[in-house]
Amino acid sequence: MKQNSDKGIQVISRAASILREVVSNPDGLSLGQLALATGLARSTVQRIVDSLETEFLVQAGTGGVRPGWGLRRLGDLAGPSIASELRPQLFRLFEATGETVDLSTFAGKEVLFLDRFLSQQSVRAIPDVGAHYPAYAMATGKALLAGFGNDQIVHLYGQGMMERLTPLTIQTVDKLIAQLDEIRAGSFAYDIEEHALGSCAIGLPIGTFNGTPLAVSVVVPTERYTLQKKSIERALRIAACDFAQRLNF
Missing domain, CATH: 3.30.450.40 (GAF domain)
Structure with missing residues (x-):
């Protein structure tokens, strides 16, 4: 049970690191750039970005991965x-x-x-x-x-x-x-x-x-x-x- 919990925490930590990079670079980052910035495998970044996109927390396109409108809405809580x-x-x-x-x-x-x-x-x-x-x-x-x-x-x-x-x-x-x-x-x-x-x-x-x-x-x-x-x-x-x-x- 603890092993599954640790895996869940690891996924959250990785998603958070990706979101931090995306927010810091709102003009867009490629999957490769995100992998380099976070130290994660490109395939891992791809899976996490796909999941974040289903929740509209990021928006991925030809211009790279950018903050999604869902993330922007959460950001409105801060100011x-x-x-x-x-x-x-x-x-x-x-x-x-x-x-x-x-x-x-x-x-x-x-x-x-x-x-x-x-x-x-x-x-x-x-x-x-x-x-x-x-x-x-x-x-x-x-x-x-x-x-x-x-x-x-x-x-x-x-x-x-x-x-x-x-x-x-x-x-x-x-x-x-x-x-x-x-x-x-x-x-x-x-x-x-x-x-x-x-x-x-x-x-x-x-x-x-x-x-x-x-x-x-x-x-x-x-x-x-x-x-x-x-x-x-x-x-x-x-x-x-x-x-x-x-x-x-």
């Missing part, structure tokens, strides 16, 4: 943060739609979730553990990219074909820029099964706070998207004003 400041507004959007909502920022070329409320409906859109979140394939990502100049977009993604996550994922920079121009003109950001089949999202940029660009989105199963689209858009417009008022943009 104020941008996520905790906007939590009441995010919850009002959640109540208005009944769907999964998230507050996000930009990290590298990917979306980084800062906070999220998950839908309680029997059929719901929830994040895929282990998936990566390229900004061009996400509603919040497009909303965030709309704050960049077109030259910056070309610098980020080049002129070639972008990775396709589903058959509906946008693939060219020209098409992306056309969508970003619409968002800049006041339109919504859309992800119509571009990130994952069966899942759609509508988003809006809500501004920049202390140098951190922010966007919000509502994620909905495809089967409810057409029916819910107009009401979600109305709720997002109200929420954007709500966020702006809170942050005095």
Whole structure:
């Protein structure tokens, strides 16, 4: 019995060492870098990171392992943060739609979730553990990219074909820029099964706070998207004003 207890303590200790490194390097660390920093075998790091990701304590993607929104939420207990400041507004959007909502920022070329409320409906859109979140394939990502100049977009993604996550994922920079121009003109950001089949999202940029660009989105199963689209858009417009008022943009 004591042997099992010791193993459990060892796993917790190893997970804690990995989390300390991730928190100290929020821009992302590779599995190899984590293994080197913690002195653990890469296979051990992989197993622990997989487990931490299922609890949303880390977010792993092409940019490396970063703090997850679950860890950020725990961190809010220790003091104020941008996520905790906007939590009441995010919850009002959640109540208005009944769907999964998230507050996000930009990290590298990917979306980084800062906070999220998950839908309680029997059929719901929830994040895929282990998936990566390229900004061009996400509603919040497009909303965030709309704050960049077109030259910056070309610098980020080049002129070639972008990775396709589903058959509906946008693939060219020209098409992306056309969508970003619409968002800049006041339109919504859309992800119509571009990130994952069966899942759609509508988003809006809500501004920049202390140098951190922010966007919000509502994620909905495809089967409810057409029916819910107009009401979600109305709720997002109200929420954007709500966020702006809170942050005095």
